[in-house]
Amino acid sequence: MALSNRRRRQTPLASDLCAEKELLPTIINEVRTFCGTHVDGTRIDSERALGADLLSGVGERGWFGLTVPTRFGGSGLSLSGATRIISELAASNGSLGTCVGLHSGLAMHALIHIGTPAAQERFLPELALGKRIAAFAATEPNAGSDISAVRTRLSEINGKLRLDGSKCYVTNGGICGALTVLSQSPGLGGARAGHTLVLVDPRTPGVTVCREENKLGLKGSSTVSIVFEGVEIPYDQVLGELSKGLDYAHQALSWGRTFMAAGCIGSARAAVLDVVEHTRQRQQFGRALIAFPLVRESIARARAEVYAMESTLRLVCMLADSGHDEPLVASTMLKVLASEGAWGVVDRALQLMGGTGYMEDACMARRLRDVRVTRIFEGANDVLRVSLAASALAWPVAQFDELCRDAERSAEARAWQHTCTHLASTISALKKLWGVRLFEQQIIAADLADGMIFTFSALAVLERMRAEADGDLAVARLALAIQLERANANLTRASTARETSFTELLAAVAG
Amino acid sequence: MSSISATQIRTDIEAIIRRIRPDLRGEIREADRLRDDLGLDSLHSMELLSEISEQYRVEVDPENLQDVRTVGDVASFLSALLEQR
Numbered sequence: 001m002a003l004s005n006r007r008r009r010q011t012p013l014a015s016d017l018c019a020e021k022e023l024l025p026t027i028i029n030e031v032r033t034f035c036g037t038h039v040d041g042t043r044i045d046s047e048r049a050l051g052a053d054l055l056s057g058v059g060e061r062g063w064f065g066l067t068v069p070t071r072f073g074g075s076g077l078s079l080s081g082a083t084r085i086i087s088e089l090a091a092s093n094g095s096l097g098t099c100v101g102l103h104s105g106l107a108m109h110a111l112i113h114i115g116t117p118a119a120q121e122r123f124l125p126e127l128a129l130g131k132r133i134a135a136f137a138a139t140e141p142n143a144g145s146d147i148s149a150v151r152t153r154l155s156e157i158n159g160k161l162r163l164d165g166s167k168c169y170v171t172n173g174g175i176c177g178a179l180t181v182l183s184q185s186p187g188l189g190g191a192r193a194g195h196t197l198v199l200v201d202p203r204t205p206g207v208t209v210c211r212e213e214n215k216l217g218l219k220g221s222s223t224v225s226i227v228f229e230g231v232e233i234p235y236d237q238v239l240g241e242l243s244k245g246l247d248y249a250h251q252a253l254s255w256g257r258t259f260m261a262a263g264c265i266g267s268a269r270a271a272v273l274d275v276v277e278h279t280r281q282r283q284q285f286g287r288a289l290i291a292f293p294l295v296r297e298s299i300a301r302a303r304a305e306v307y308a309m310e311s312t313l314r315l316v317c318m319l320a321d322s323g324h325d326e327p328l329v330a331s332t333m334l335k336v337l338a339s340e341g342a343w344g345v346v347d348r349a350l351q352l353m354g355g356t357g358y359m360e361d362a363c364m365a366r367r368l369r370d371v372r373v374t375r376i377f378e379g380a381n382d383v384l385r386v387s388l389a390a391s392a393l394a395w396p397v398a399q400f401d402e403l404c405r406d407a408e409r410s411a412e413a414r415a416w417q418h419t420c421t422h423l424a425s426t427i428s429a430l431k432k433l434w435g436v437r438l439f440e441q442q443i444i445a446a447d448l449a450d451g452m453i454f455t456f457s458a459l460a461v462l463e464r465m466r467a468e469a470d471g472d473l474a475v476a477r478l479a480l481a482i483q484l485e486r487a488n489a490n491l492t493r494a495s496t497a498r499e500t501s502f503t504e505l506l507a508a509v510a511g
Numbered sequence: 512m513s514s515i516s517a518t519q520i521r522t523d524i525e526a527i528i529r530r531i532r533p534d535l536r537g538e539i540r541e542a543d544r545l546r547d548d549l550g551l552d553s554l555h556s557m558e559l560l561s562e563i564s565e566q567y568r569v570e571v572d573p574e575n576l577q578d579v580r581t582v583g584d585v586a587s588f589l590s591a592l593l594e595q596r
Binding site (some may be wrong): 148184190192195246383386387391436439 | 534535537543544546547548549550551552553554555557558560561564565570571572573574576
């Protein structure tokens with residue numbers, strides 16, 4: 001599959017990865033202990049802030065420096081290692097996981113990978129310690145999913161760079177000390193309609209941070225609008241090349257989506273633990289809830305869902321850590337899978353907990369509110385599905401034949417191979433029927449995208465089964481079966497012509 | 512041989528681009544890069560090709576679009592498809 005563009009970039013050394021693998025369990029235990037004593041979700045939500053003490057505690061333990069290279073005082077962890085820690089933080093509290101995850105992923109990606117040495121020296125040491133927190137500003141009132149439509153403008157006047165415009169829904173914006181901003185930059189870098197990423201210190205004259213938004217969930221996570229009026233940008237705070245900002249933004253989003261997915265997985269995993277404990281203890285009709293078949297099925301499916309999400313994150317991290325440059329398609333599939341999966345798991349867990357689940361004290365309500373936005377931010381899932389389907393049209397079908405031929409001969413591998421062949425034939429058939437006009441057939445495109453996502457996730461489960469000889473085979477097999485069932489159902493739906501009368505009805509009712 | 516003139520093709524492509532990006536100002540030139548000069552990202556480009564495909568009733572295979580980067584490339588690509596019809 002064309003899961004990434006194939007440029008190679010610097011990867012963690014094998015020796016570093018081994019050391020990291022040994023160290024991670026200790027760090028994870030430390031995170032759990034810290035969160036157990038320092039994180040009060042009720043306090044965070046009621047104050048609508050994580051609080052200086054909590055942020056300071058995270059910073060002192062080095063968890064703001066997960067992805068910062070060691071030469072700047074960070075841990076320089078691989079994507080695999082960093083996302084595991086984010087997952088643990090999110091399991092404890094969604095707002096905390098979002099703050100650290102966004103800082104470590106999307107917000108610092110450009111500075112770490114394409115920042116000038118001067119900008120890196122100026123900002124990264126403090127970012128590693130949490131003395132500055134990173135944020136990423138792209139969204140504007142007229143530019144959400146279509147970030148190329150941003151109007152915030154970078155101009156060059158009398159030999160100086162100047163930023164004017166405004167951004168909304170900036171996560172971490174109210175507490176940030178380093179802000180990556182996507183701006184249009186017409187005429188700069190030899191491009192009439194280019195975009196440029198710049199790093200802004202919010203203390204620079206002309207930057208106004210507006211009041212905190214009042215959100216449905218992630219109440220402890222800072223979300224603000226920011227206005228830029230004649231903000232002078234030092235040339236060494238241009239990230240990468242002038243006019244290439246849109247490409248860099250997509251690369252940062254690709255990176256950031258793995259952290260977001262890690263957060264979703266943490267929330268889902270915590271929800272499963274809570275619901276299992278509840279259903280073991282709670283008795284109705286003379287039995288523990290967990291004895292009822294419907295409850296057991298729900299829990300089994302939730303466990304399998306979490307296993308599939310974890311496996312997919314694992315595969316995407318492996319791709320990234322082994323040098324595939326910004327696995328754009330893979331991380332997009334992961335983002336949709338994890339956000340939809342987490343919503344489903346947490347919603348079902350709340351249902352199984354009944355009235356208790358609906359009460360704030362049980363924490364499931366907060367978890368549900370917190371995960372809801374993950375289907376929206378960093379790319380609304382609906383748009384991402386259309387984008388995924390469009391990308392598949394350009395895949396050379398021959399690559400699929402290669403993948404299917406390479407599959408092992410175990411029963412599970414043959415089942416995946418069958419689904420992969422189904423995917424290939426569905427893409428071929430849709431290309432033949434619609435060509436690029438598939439872009440306009442969004443309902444079909446969405447089904448195709450889901451077929452792609454579940455096929456990819458099934459591959460990830462298969463890879464994990466191979467790698468973890470002493471792993472939980474039952475949950476792995478269940479996860480594989482469910483993902484393949486979903487993949488095939490979506491692919492069949494994508495390639496089945498709907499009744500014209502039905503589509504006409506849809507159009508008429510939509511207005 | 513296509514009965515549609517190169518000028519007509521050029522005009523049609525420009526009209527589609529302006530529909531997709533109504534905020535575009537100024538002249539659209541043959542050498543303009545879809546991404547860097549006209550701000551068309553991958554979804555916009557797909558929309559452009561979809562509309563061309565619909566308007567001209569031609570089949571566009573996305574696997575053949577690797578070298579289509581400018582307005583002129585789009586026009587040449589379309590002309591070639593129309594010649595084959």
